[in-house]
Amino acid sequence: MGKAILIAGNWKMYHGVSATGKFLAELEGGVSRNPALKCALGEGSVELALFPPFTSLWRALEGKSFLPWLKVGAQNAHWASEGAFTGEVSPMMLRESGCDYVIIGHSERRQFFGESDEQVHQKTFSAVSCGLRVILCVGETLEERESGETFAVIERQLTKALAGLSPDEVGAAVSVAYEPVWAIGTGKTAQNREAQEVCQSIRRLVKGSFYEDASASLRVLYGGSVKPENAPGLLSEPDIDGALVGGASLKVESFLQILSAAV
Numbered sequence: 001m002g003k004a005i006l007i008a009g010n011w012k013m014y015h016g017v018s019a020t021g022k023f024l025a026e027l028e029g030g031v032s033r034n035p036a037l038k039c040a041l042g043e044g045s046v047e048l049a050l051f052p053p054f055t056s057l058w059r060a061l062e063g064k065s066f067l068p069w070l071k072v073g074a075q076n077a078h079w080a081s082e083g084a085f086t087g088e089v090s091p092m093m094l095r096e097s098g099c100d101y102v103i104i105g106h107s108e109r110r111q112f113f114g115e116s117d118e119q120v121h122q123k124t125f126s127a128v129s130c131g132l133r134v135i136l137c138v139g140e141t142l143e144e145r146e147s148g149e150t151f152a153v154i155e156r157q158l159t160k161a162l163a164g165l166s167p168d169e170v171g172a173a174v175s176v177a178y179e180p181v182w183a184i185g186t187g188k189t190a191q192n193r194e195a196q197e198v199c200q201s202i203r204r205l206v207k208g209s210f211y212e213d214a215s216a217s218l219r220v221l222y223g224g225s226v227k228p229e230n231a232p233g234l235l236s237e238p239d240i241d242g243a244l245v246g247g248a249s250l251k252v253e254s255f256l257q258i259l260s261a262a263v
Contacts, residue, residue, distance in 0.1 A: 004047040005235065005262040006175060006219050006242035008135060009249025010075060010103060011052045020056040024063040024070075026252040031067075034256065040263045041069040047242075048259060049101050050249075051075050054089060061098045073101025073135070076109060079122035081130070091127040102127050103244075105137040105161060107181045117160040124161050128173045135175050135221065135244060136161055138202070142182035151201055154178070158205055171214035175221055176202050177244040183224030185246060189234075195222045196237035203239055228257035235261050 015023060031038050040046040049071035052060045060072045078088035094102060104127060105120040120136075127134050138157040140150045162170055178198050183189050190198070199220040207215035222234050223244030234240055242262070248254040 003217060003219055003241060004044050006047045006049065006221060007255075007259050007262055008049040008073075008101070008103075008177075008221065008242065008244045009051060009255055010106070010223075010244055010246050011050070011056075011250060012075070012108070012246065013053055014250055015052055015056055017056050017059045020052050020059040020063075023252060024060070024067065027063075027256075028067055030252055030256045034260060036263050037256070037260055044069075046259065046262045047071060049073055051101070051103055057094075057097060057099065064098070071100040073099050073103065073133075075103050075106070077102045077104070077123055077127055077132075079119070079126040081126070091123075091130045091132050094127075095130050095132055099132065101133045101135060103135045103137065103177075105157070107137060107139055107179055107184055111181070117157055120157070120161050121163055124174070125164055128165060128169050133173050133175070135177050137177045137179050137223065137244070139179040139181050139184075139224070145180065145182065150198065154198060154202060155205055158202060159209065162206075162209065165210075167210040167214040170206065170210045171217040175219040175242070176206070177221040177223045178202060179223035179244060185225070187225050189225045189227075189230050190222070192230075192233045192237055195234055196239055199237070199239040226258065228254050228261070231258040231261040 051073045064070050074094050077091045081090050081092045104123045109115045138154050140153040144153050180190050202220050203215050206218050219241040221242040221244050222240050226243045226245045227248050
């Protein structure tokens with residue numbers, strides 16, 4: 001079997017504990033009514049990961065007891081294993097809690113909280129080192145795209161973030177999500193061809209830096225206003241191995257439709 005298609009739901013600052021429990025119950029029912037999706041999740045050809053807020057992580061992790069194929073991750077982590085960093089959570093704490101994944105470098109973290117390429121690198125390295133799998137986000141602003149800087153921005157972000165990791169670590173523990181900043185929460189989506197072009201370049205960059213094995217096993221996701229309407233086209237592109245879904249992951253019905261497009 002080839003690598004699984006990864007459909008990740010980033011809930012951002014939505015869904016508290018009760019809403020998370022309700023979502024999981026509805027998700028269980030929806031999957032049970034879709035034999036093809038249930039089979040794909042069970043055999044591992046499609047992977048489903050949810051990223052709730054920190055306060056809802058424990059409730060999502062409880063869901064793994066009756067949804068054995070469910071993966072759970074955090075939306076952010078600090079780079080230190082411990083320390084006087086009020087309000088922060090370390091990768092090791094997330095791993096000990098049962099998390100499988102963490103999102104690093106989301107455009108909203110870079111834009112609103114000033115995360116630099118160096119901080120993204122430190123977080124990525126620390127998360128991989130303690131056994132978490134990372135969804136590493138890269139992407140350009142509208143101004144950068146219109147200035148023809150898309151590929152230069154992606155190369156800078158990717159090269160910096162992955163520095164110091166081995167080919168095995170990159171291939172096994174990192175998925176790269178291309179999320180054009182101009183498409184996050186705007187309703188705008190990169191055309192299939194545009195998304196494929198950048199995702200292909202990401203794979204080529206990894207191949208150049210981390211050898212063939214890492215680029216072959218690397219999963220490259222598209223994120224940016226992914227919806228049931230555009231998911232089938234995006235997921236049909238040869239270098240798009242999944243989706244990082246925002247708003248459409250908050251409702252079970254729309255999320256199930258995107259998951260079904262991956263089957």
